Amino acid sequence: MQKLVDNLIASGAFGAHPPRDIIYAIAIFVFSLIVFLGIAFPFAGVVSWVERRVWARMQSRCGPNRVGPNGFLQWLADGLKHVCKEDLIPAESDETLFKMAPYLVILAFTLPWAVMPFSSDLILADLNVGILYMTSVTALTVVGVLMAGWASNDKWSLIGGIRSAAQIVSYEIPAGLSIFPVVLMTGTLSMQGIIKAQGWAPWTWFVFANPFTFIAANVLYISALAEGNRTPFDLPEAESELVAGFATEYSGMRYLFFFAAEWGNLFIIGAIITTLFLGGWQVPAVSSNPVVMNVLQLICFNVKVLFLVFVSMWVRGTLPRVRIDQLMSLCWKYLVPISFVDMVGTAVWMAIWPEGNWIAPWILMALFSAVIIVFLGRVLHYFRRSRMELYLSPTI
Amino acid sequence: MVAQAIFYLLALLTVGSSAVVAFSRNIVHSTFALLGAFMGVVGIYVLLAADFVAMVQLLVYVGGILVLTIFAVMLTQGIADVTISNRAVARAPALVISAVAAAVMIFAVFKTPWHQGAKVMVGPTTYGIGNAFLDTYALPFELASIVLLAALIGAVVISRPIDRRAQEQ
Structure with a gap:
């Protein structure tokens, strides 16, 4: 992000003699706010809904599915509820x-x-x-x-x-x-x-x-x-x-x-x-x-x-x-x-091996893939024995 | 200008928190105020472009020493009572000792020929610190680790439950 601010200053967006440290200070605030309010906190909210849905599916329940499409707006409702509660x-x-x-x-x-x-x-x-x-x-x-x-x-x-x-x-x-x-x-x-x-x-x-x-x-x-x-x-x-x-x-x-x-x-x-x-x-x-x-x-x-x-x-x-x-x-x-x-x-x-060993990654990947394949085999086994429509329709 | 403003804010945070540490009547408040003092010092290190030292200060002092201090204070019985910290005893000797210490420190500050670099060096320091520890200052570095090892073993010996049967023999 520093590159962007440097480019803006160099292009003369802030005049010929820009007050560099003040521009940097403002840029820090603006970019931090974008990341915190635009990414960090909404992520925390959305993930709380996703987590409840995922658990619900793992425990054969529905989970929050009423507020918004598939309950997607549940996190906003929860947030509002908490803001309105007595402190x-x-x-x-x-x-x-x-x-x-x-x-x-x-x-x-x-x-x-x-x-x-x-x-x-x-x-x-x-x-x-x-x-x-x-x-x-x-x-x-x-x-x-x-x-x-x-x-x-x-x-x-x-x-x-x-x-x-x-x-x-x-x-x-x-x-x-x-x-x-x-x-x-x-x-x-x-x-x-x-x-x-x-x-x-x-x-x-x-x-x-x-x-x-x-x-x-x-x-x-x-x-x-x-x-x-x-x-x-x-x-x-x-x-x-x-x-x-x-x-x-x-x-x-x-x-x-x-x-x-x-x-x-x-x-x-x-x-x-x-x-x-x-x-x-x-x-x-x-x-x-x-x-x-x-x-x-x-x-x-x-x-x-x-x-x-x-x-x-x-x-x-x-x-x-x-x-x-x-x-x-x-x-x-x-x-x-x-x-x-x-x-x-x-x-x-x-x-x-100062340059790294080329064969070790392939052996480790093969082992890892073997674990994944065995795991997928188990999952398929249980899929065949259970009610598929319950597991494969995530929007119940 | 902004840097100076930030410096004074950090200095205020450090000194203010230290004052709370020293003067608070509640020892738990004192302990938590240490956080402000440590964080202020971290900020001053960052202003001085000492990136690695700042992070180590955060990791060791805030993540380690402060948490251990809080633990020790919180697990002590009746710690919230004011009577624990004895404020009435030995005022005169304390005053004399702090006056002498302050005089020595102020004298040292004014007598030291402070080296002022022509230009602030801004750049990565981790590489240089690592090389210096394993090259020029290898012996002090190893000595420090031996001291820490001795402290670790000492802590284990002290905290171990006493084996009664071994004592009887």
Whole structure:
């Protein structure tokens, strides 16, 4: 986006002696607003409807299908409902911190969008510490959640907040370590730099580059789900035990902020994995027109991210919740050692084959395809035994 | 001009939050106000074009140290009571010590010949920092990691439940 502003200044759109820093400051505000209000928050809303529909189908229900076509406008109705609700602040709560907590959570959700690489030109700021920025600003969520848990002055909230913080702090470590193999291979932390080091074809993606990156991609996805408080790691808001966890005392818009951030974080999780391991926006060079290319790249990036978002809904509809001790032992006894092995293994792999090994991607892709084929075989088996019309008509 | 305005806003955020940390009667408020102090410092690092240092400050101080501090404060019993922080004792010695410390710091600030670069260097710093750690400053870097390892082992030893049977033998 800086290029666009530079071009505008160079073309004389702001006069002969433009006040550069003021133009940049305004540009930052305008572009940020476009991304936050035009992409981030509507995505969080739409995904809440999609998720309810997907679960409903997995549990043989209909889901919200009344507001608008197929219930598509359900998220707007929910938003309006929450805006109209009374903003309740418990008398015994710590009012300042209680009011501040949702803002911190929503801040931690909006900040990563600054380095979101939608296409080769559509990125707010291609920081050269992009991926580090993305992982470190999401750490702000913990502070917001702890603040909400403590300020509510309620045992459910406090337990939920502590659980959430313990979980996020623990799973940050395998998530951070799983990023290193890719950083080692590319020698850059910039989002665009990492994407440019990959190609459009699956065998040039980092997920298939060597066995260690393949495992790292999976570890990163599991850890990101845990950091986003998603099932099977949604202990902080376990409804059956903690009412609504750290958000128990919140109502109206403040409650909505927590859940908008949670649903919106799904896009951020998908974008991190897509950028690091799935080739980001890379598409074959089919046209020399930059606009056409950017639109294709935007579609490609979003398809990959939305697929990962769908997988997380799928996981949420399939797996039961883990216990807190299982959660901790999964992180510290399995994921952390595995991600250390990934890091060292990638370094050794790079020392043996500095130019990359051409046969490993094909073997890994063959294994992955075999898993997919077996899975599809199972799905077809159940399709044949069930009522097809129920599953294949998504608009009931 | 905009950069200067941002600098003063960040300085205000840092100093203001630090004041809340020091003067708040509620220790939980003090702990949460640390967030503002750390974030202000992150912003100042960004203004100084120290991108890597800013991100590490965010990752280590906000994501790690602040969260651990909040944990420690929140899990301590009766922490919200004002009586926990003892405000009435040793006012005179505290005043003397802070006055001396402030005098030393102000003296140092005015005596140091501050090096002013002709032009601000804006560019990626990560590569240079990485090379410096593994090349020129390899020994201090390794020493720091040994210190951290010792701290880790110490924490494990302290927090381990005491084995009674081993003690009896």
